Amino acid sequence: MREQTSGRPVLLQAEDVCKWFPVKGWFFQEKRYVQAVNHVSFRLYQGETLGLVGESGCGKTTLARTVLRLIEPTSGAITFDGKDLMAQNKQQLRALRKDMQIVFQDPYSSLHPRMTVRQIIEEPMRIRGLYTGPGQREKRVKELLGMVGLNETHMNRYPHEFSGGQRQRIVIARALATEPKLIICDEPVSALDVSVRAQILNLLRELQEKLGLTYLFISHDLSVVEYLCDRVAIMYLGQMVELGDTEAIFNRPLHPYTKALLSAAPEVGNFGRRDRILLEGDIPSPANPPSGCRFRTRCPHAAECCTETPVWTQAEEGHYVMCHRFQELDGVN
Template sequence: MVAVGNKLIEVNNLKKYFKTKRGMLHAVDDLSFHIDKGETLGLVGESGCGKSTTGRVLIRLLEATAGQVLMDGEDVLSASGKRLANLRTKMQMVFQDPYSCLNPRMTVSELISEPLEVNNRYTGKTERPARIRELMDIVGLATRLTNAYPHELDGGRRQRVGIARALALNPEFIVQDEPVSALDVCIQAQILNLMKNLQKELGLTYLFISHDLSVVKHVSDRIAVMYLGSMVELTDYRSIFKNPLHPYTQALLSAIPIAKVDVDRDRILLEGDVPSPIEPPAGCRFAGRCRFRQERCTVETPELRQMEPGRWVACHYAGQLEERRA
C-alpha cells in the first residue's frame, strides 16, 4: 500500500462536455479526486459513464471544458509549449485495443522507437537500439520479434508493445484504459501481473479504467465508481467490496459472478435505463433507478461527502441503507 498524502495527480472540478446537434453531452461532470505516488486508482462504471473520457482528459488527449488537473503541483490543462511537452513525457497511456493503437506498417522496433525519435531521446548510434532491446526485455518480448509487424503478433504481445511504448520515456503516471478487456483470460493475468511488477520496479502511478470489478479488485489500492459522468463512491478496495455504501455500487458488486455452484448471491436488478447525458436529470442522476429513492433525491443533487476517513459517497442516505432495507 502506498503512503497516504503524497499526491502525484490532483483533479479539481473536472468537466468535459461535447457539443452535439441535440445539445451539450455531459461526458464528465465535476469530478474531484487525487492519486498518490505509487498508487493504483481503479475507475469503474458501466459503458458510457465517462471513464475513458476522464483518462484522456487527464493527459490532454482531449481538452477539458473546465476544471484543473495538477501533476506534482503543475497545472496540466494550462500548460503549453515546452512546459506541456515536458509534462507529456511524464504521462502516458495504454489503450484498450492493442491492435488499432499500433501502426500496421511499422515493425516492433519502429513502434517502440517512435516516442524516442519524437522527443529526441537516446540519440547515439548504439543508445537507441540498446534502449529498444531493454524495453522489449522489460515487457517480456523476445528479441526475435524486433522486426515483426503487429499482424504477426497475438493480442498479448501487441499489448506488450503498447506497454513498452508507454514506458519508453520513463513516465511517472500511466492511464490504463481497459488494457486487458480485449484479451483472453489467461493472457489478461499475464498482462496484469506484468503491470504490477513494473509498478513496483519503476515506481509507477496508475489510473486503471475498467468495467470489470473483479479485475479492478486485484490491481487497485482505491476504487472510484462513476455513474453518468459523476463520481458516486470513492474508497479503498477492501471497504468497497466489504460494505459498499452507494446503491449503484451495491448493484455493480451483486453482478460479479461467483465461481462456486453452491453459493448464491442476491442480484440487485436495476430498473429503467441510464438517463441521457445530454439532458441529465435534476437531483441525483441515479434516482430513477434507485430502490431507495425519496422525493429529495429527485430535486437535490447529493454532494460527494466524506463519511469516514478516506471514504467518500454521493448519496443523501448513505449509511442508512441497511436500516431502510431491513
Template structure:
C-alpha cells in the same frame, strides 16, 4: 493478490479538481448549438506515486472522457488538472512536451494503437528518439531491447510487424511504448477488456510487477470490477458523469455504501458456484447525459429512492477513513441498511 497500501505523500502526483467536459450538440443549417452532452460533470480525485486508482462504471458514464481530458486530447469545459503540483489543463501547446513525456496511455485495442507498417523496433524507438532518450544507434537498440525484456517479450521479436503477434503480445508492445519515455503516470483505458481471461491475468500481473519495480502511478479505467479487485489500491465509481463513491479497495469491496456500487458488486462472479449472493437488479436504462435527471442522477434506477433524491443532489461525504459516498441514505439517522452485495 493483496496490494500493499501506498505510503502517503505530501503532494499527490496527479490532482483532478471539479473536472467538467460538456460536448456541444450542433444542428440546423447554421450548425447552432442545440444542447450539450454532460459527459463529465464535476469529478475530483488524486493519485499518489506508485498507486493505482481504478475508475469504474457502466459504458457511457464518462470514465474514458476523464482519461482523455487528463491527456489534453481536448480542452476542458471547467476544472483543473495538476501534475506534480503544476497545472497542466491550461498549459500552452508549446510547453506540453514535458507533460507528454511523463503521462502516457495504453488504449483498449492494441492492434489499432500500433502502426501496422512499422516493425516493433521502430515503434519502440520512436518515443525514445522524440524525447531525446538515446545517444546513437547502439544506445537506441540497447534501450529497445531493455523494453522488450521489461514486458517479457523475446528480443528477436523486434524485427516483426504487429500483425505477427497475438492480442496479448501486442498489448505488451503498447505497454513497452508507454514505458519508453520514462513515464510517471500511465492511463490504462480498458487496457485488458479485449483480452482472453488467461491473457488478461498475465497482463495484470505484468503491470503490477512493473509498478512495483518502477514506482509507476496508474489510472486504470475499466467496467470490470473483478479485474479491478486484483490490481487496484483505490476505486472511484462513476455514474452518469459523477463519482458516487471513492474508497480503498478493501473498504469498497467489503463495505460499499452507494446503492449503485452495491449493484455492480452483486454482479461480480464468485469462484464458488454454490455461494449465495444477493443480486441487485437495476431496472430501467441509464438516463441520457444530454438531459441528466435532477437531484441524484441515480434516482431513476435506485431501489431505495425517496423524495429528497429527486430534487437535491447528494454530495460526497466521508463515511470512514478515505471512504466517500454520495447518497442521501447515508445522512438519514437510523436509516435503512442496504443489503450486502457479498
C-alpha cells in the same frame, strides 16, 4: 467537499473537471450538451493504482483522456506532478507527455501497422529526443522488450505478426520508453483472452513494483479491479459516486449503485454472494440527465430528498460517497 490530504505525495489532482460535448440542434433550438464528465474531483497518489469503474458510456474513458488533456476539458483544474496542466501551452504540454502515458483498450488499432516493433518503441524516444548516443536507442528497445517479456528477435517484425497479448506487451513497452511516472490504462485487458489477461495484469503489477509507476486503471471488470487496485472510484453518468480503498468498496459499499454493480459481479468480495440487485431501466441520456441525484431514476431507494443534488461526503477515512441516504442504507441491499 474535497478529499483530505493524507500526507502521501499527490501525482495527479483533478478538481471539478467537466467535459461537455456540444450537440448540434436545430437553428432556433437552445444549445445542448452531452455531459460526459460532470464535476469530477479526485487525487492520484504516487505509486498507487486507482481503479475507475462504471458501465459503458459513463464517462470513464473521457475522464481519462481529459485529465491528460488529450481532450480539452470544458472546465476544471488539473495538476500533474506539481504543474498546472491547464496553464501549459501546446509545446510545454508535449514536453510533459514524457511523464504521462496511456495504454489503450484495443492492442490491434493502437500500433502503427507499417512500423516495425523497434520503430514503434523508438518513436517516443525520437519524439522527445532521448537516448541520443550511438546504439543507445537499440539498447533501450532491447531492454524494454525484455521488461515486458518479449525478446530481441521480435524487434524487426510488424505488429500484425503478433497475438493480442503480445501486442499489448508492445504497447506497454512503448509506454515505458520515456520512463513515465503515470500510466493510464484504458481497459488494457478487456480485448484480450481470459488466459492472457492474467499474464498482462501480473506484468503491470511487476512493472509497478520495479519502476514505481502510478496507474489510473479503467475497467468494467470488477474482478480485475479487485486484483490490481489499491483504491477504486465508481462512476455513474459522468459523475463519481463513490471512492474508497478497494477493500472498503468491495466489503462495505455505500452507494446504492455500487451495491447493484457489485451484486451483478459473480463472487467478488463478500458482497457479491448476496442477492442480486436488479436495476430497472436504462442508463439515462447524458445529454439530459435527471435533476438532483443522477441515479434516482433507477435507484431502488430513491426518496423525496433525492431530487436535491447530493454532495460528495466523507463517510469514513478515505471513503467518499455521493448519496443523501447512505447512512440509513448502510448494510441494506
